């Protein structure tokens with residue numbers, strides 16, 4: 001969604017940030033009475049003491065931090081940032097996580113020292129600003145502008161202020177959006193709207209997606225999309241230099257913009273337009289949202305309700321960076337159980353669940369059947385193939401054989417199974433279009449998904465808008481209410497009785513690595529597995545495969561591959577029965593047990609169960 005019309009700024013004001021002590025304090029401007037916070041939090045000289053913040057205090061702070069209220073000035077240090085001294089030597093490259101930056105931002109968990117300190121974040125902010133200057137090469141008359149948003153994590157404000165100082169040191173303008181979603185941040189690089197100071201030249205989302213509360217990180221965008229691995233490496237390289245250099249300190253001038261107003265009104269307008277310009281196309285539908293206390297709570301009040309839907313029974317809409325109810329993650333079984341139960345208890349038509357930063361989503365129909373993983377891809381493929389017959393659907397590597405059959409035989413499309421990683425999948429769909437193969441959907445089993453019609457924006461909320469369009473259109477054409485229209489669309493998708501993912505860890509300190517990086521070791525395991533399966537008559541290697549070793553046999557399949565981020569070999573097995581799945585597991589076990597640095601105990605355990 002990229003807005004192009006003029007709109008009114010809400011909450012727009014200028015906030016000047018004062019120069020801060022490099023090691024300790026972060027200044028927040030709030031109109032919540034400073035006294036209340038002072039009573040609750042241990043203060044010393046206008047700053048929080050750096051020890052003894054209890055879980056309750058953190059919870060209070062996490063909720064409090066996410067309001068849009070401003071003015072009164074409070075000096076505090078929301079998250080403890082110095083388990084390592086702030087000027088300790090830092091290996092910046094270890095903060096790279098594929099095409100994101102991630103680290104530990106809150107102290108207190110044993111064995112997880114803080115790596116994302118204020119000085120580190122400040123150096124990263126400066127690194128991104130320098131990278132952007134080099135990319136855009138503005139002439140002297142223009143000043144580049146960067147938008148910054150964050151999810152509900154308790155370290156969000158601390159990191160936001162620190163990256164802002166870094167950006168200001170490079171002389172760029174800064175716009176704060178407050179609590180926002182990752183897709184909204186990308187959207188702000190595309191939207192043309194002077195009043196909202198858009199488009200921005202670059203954008204930063206402060207999030208660590210579904211990871212635990214003590215982690216945090218950064219995602220970066222320009223109008224060309226999310227930055228790739230090489231760009232992140234470059235930014236971290238620059239950050240390391242900034243961190244070591246003396247670096248000039250800057251007091252950023254920040255403009256606050258309620259960008260989520262633009263973003264949500266675009267989502268609302270998309271549904272209205274698809275329904276033939278009806279004001280309340282979802283009137284009479286009961287739809288429940290579960291935001292898992294992440295940033296997605298807006299979807300109930302700002303998207304569904306204006307469209308006429310009833311949202312009672314929605315849960316965990318309040319931002320709470322300690323995630324007290326469940327992990328905001330549609331891949332998590334507890335999270336899916338929570339939304340399913342809410343739909344059944346409230347006799348709702350549909351349930352919608354988001355991850356923390358709303359770039360991933362899943363749904364549940366009125367009978368409690370989940371639309372996630374392969375079923376969500378099947379549903380989205382059905383919708384997109386109705387609009388674009390024959391188009392190619394690009395997915396990640398762990399998708400099922402049943403999905404391929406469904407897309408190709410039932411829907412008449414083409415399934416291009418590529419690699420794991422949302423950026424890989426999106427980039428591949430973009431590439432296919434450039435070489436003449438039409439593709440309109442790139443989607444992962446993780447719940448990430450992007451459409452060509454939506455600028456290839458990786459947006460969990462927009463995926464849900466496509467489902468809402470379908471509900472609204474079905475009712476308009478007299479096809480009856482409820483989510484049956486969606487359930488009917490995935491009719492015929494074959495789903496395996498047994499579907500497991502086992503994650504086999506590589507011990508990086510094991511002598512069998514002989515000092516090699518874990519990736520080399522993992523690749524050696526994969527090569528060996530490939531050779532062994534080549535000689536087994538009962539197994540057939542997938543003729544086209546872009547990642548790891550994918551093999552069919554015993555009516556099912558397995559895929560062993562290297563994790564995108566971790567020293568782990570994830571193994572997916574799908575089969576019609578447990579016995580068949582065990583046979584596939586035993587074939588893998590026979591090959592990997594020659595590698596002592598690999599912890600294959602989850603696989604041994606799986607093959608012993610019958």
Ligand SMILES: O=P(O)(O)OC[C@H]1O[C@H](O)[C@H](O)[C@@H](O)[C@@H]1O
Pocket residue numbers: 396420421422423444446448562563564565566570
């Ligand atoms: O390779 P894995 O460890 O399974 O992780 C892969 C996943 O990592 C992150 O969560 C990305 O956001 C996903 O796009 C990706 O699929």
